[in-house]
Amino acid sequence: MEFYQKPALETRSADEYCAECGSPMTGDEAALNYKLVDKKTAHLLCPACLGRKMELSQESLREIITLFRKQGCTLFSPWVE
Numbered sequence: 805m806e807f808y809q810k811p812a813l814e815t816r817s818a819d820e821y822c823a824e825c826g827s828p829m830t831g832d833e834a835a836l837n838y839k840l841v842d843k844k845t846a847h848l849l850c851p852a853c854l855g856r857k858m859e860l861s862q863e864s865l866r867e868i869i870t871l872f873r874k875q876g877c878t879l880f881s882p883w884v885e
């Protein structure tokens with residue numbers, strides 16, 4: 805996964821866990837919940853559970869994460885070309 809090959813600059817570690825299935829997730833995956841669900845939500849879902857809820861594929865969710873990172877959204881880790 806290219807995310808893990810990027811420099812660790814300001815990248816949050818996988819210290820969040822899915823509220824439904826308990827899977828660990830990256831800071832970017834957690835941040836997606838703030839964008840798609842509610843910016844104050846504490847009910848964080850992994851891409852699999854979030855995708856099921858939002859009726860989006862995990863691939864679509866990854867594209868959305870990439871989009872926000874490229875836009876420089878501060879909830880996400882910085883995009884490095």
Ligand SMILES: [Zn+2]
Nearest residue numbers: 822825850853
């Ligand atoms: Zn889950």
